Amino acid sequence: MLQNEKKRSFIELGKFLSQFSEDNSSKKSTVLHNDLFFDDFIELIKLSQSHNGWYTPEQVYFSIQSWAEALTEENLNQWLSAYDFQINEPKNIALILAGNIPLVGFHDFLSVLITGHNVVVKTSSNDQHLLPFLAKYIIAVDPGLANKITFVEGKLENFNAVIATGSNNTARYFEYYFKDKPSIIRKSRNSVAVLNGKETKEQLTALGEDIFRYFGLGCRNVSKLFVPKGYTFDAFFEAIFEYQDVIHYEKYANNYDYNKAVFLMSNFKLLDNGFLTLKEDKSHASPISSVFYEFYDDINDLQIRLQSENEQIQCIVSNNLIENSIDFGQTQKPKLWNYADNTDTISFLLTI
Structure with a gap:
């Protein structure tokens, strides 16, 4: 053919x-x-x-x-x-x-x-x-x-x-x-976002798309935030408020209630807006209805760390803070040449 x-x-x-x-x-x-x-x-x-x-x-x-x-x-x-x-x-x-x-x-x-x-x-x-x-x-x-x-x-x-x-x-x-x-x-794999506190409301709202699309079930969904020391999440919570209707979906709400209860019974400190919990955690893989976060001191050190963890990460979202990162709101719109796990499927198939 x-x-x-x-x-x-x-x-x-x-x-x-x-x-x-x-x-x-x-x-x-x-x-x-x-x-x-x-x-x-x-x-x-x-x-x-x-x-x-x-x-x-x-x-x-x-x-x-x-x-x-x-x-x-x-x-x-x-x-x-x-x-x-x-x-x-x-x-x-x-x-x-x-x-x-x-x-x-x-x-x-x-x-x-x-x-x-x-x-x-x-x-x-x-x-x-x-x-x-x-x-x-x-x-x-x-x-x-x-x-x-x-x-x-x-x-x-x-x-x-x-x-x-x-x-x-x-x-x-x-x-x-x-x-x-x-x-x-x-x-x-999971996806992460790197913030520096200078993001616009529009960018943070777009980040909500990266978090909530497909209820967070995809490897391209952002499940972890890296934020600078002293970062407060007020602007983030305000920007993602438009996604509040996600809590009206029963399967998501059940996960929100369950995971929040598990965290609280374990005496973890949580940030919570009624439909999403934020938990400080070094892992990239957060459960449905929750996003982990971690503070960083130096953006260059963070880039080195993310490069060393590249086999755990599908994509990185930032405002050009990290090399080869993508724009806010774009994780679920990959191009045909954006291969999963950065493995060139076409090259593999042409060399069999």
Whole structure:
């Protein structure tokens, strides 16, 4: 299959996804196969929360819009222009996907197909419906893809390499089980923000997006703040107040009540605004509804430390305080070339 044909399938998928938003989903006559897929996708989005309680319509629509913005011809060209796509023969690439946020495994799925390989997908029990639906759409656009996409429920068989995502515990199992196969094994990571007290209210409000999007369940969600000695959180709490409605979602509220009670029973000192707790802690991985914080003395020393802990960190948010950090509010809008764990998936797939 020619590279342009594969790319075209995903451009058409991007156009299809661009029709859907929480406020106003609108069918466009120029989009391919709307008669077969538009209404069914609306219905699937409505049912997503019954499949996974964290997949509220707001979160699912956000994920869909993010992929619609990513899957443009311009973005795909910019992403793919850095690679030579000559491969000897297609291999079967197994994907073991996570299910913490909607379509979290789509980038791996896209990468395998765009490199000309065949994809064998084992979805998470928490996200079994969205990706198979999108696969059906691109097969409708290009029927030649039908023989290159397989979803499996049981044991993975007949594959040449694997990309697996899980916790640190499951990663150890993956590393042992797949020790004889080329692999990318992704472990747990968290994202952090570095503040210096000079952030604007708009920047701190945008930081709230990095914290609360997907209820904090993603590896790109900020779960830890680094702040200078003497920092007070008044401006931070004022700026994130607009996210207060998160506490009205039962699953989040249950986590807030439980984790707050655990902290208080352990006599930890907490800062609390009624829907988010802040706890001073050296760990990066905070529980749902809580963000850890830590004071720093010198920004240069902090940068050295963060570099030494890079295998624990997915991304860093700051106002250009840390090298290669990203802007506030952008953690859940990665570009196609922003690879998870900084592992170049395309390069891996092209060298198998």
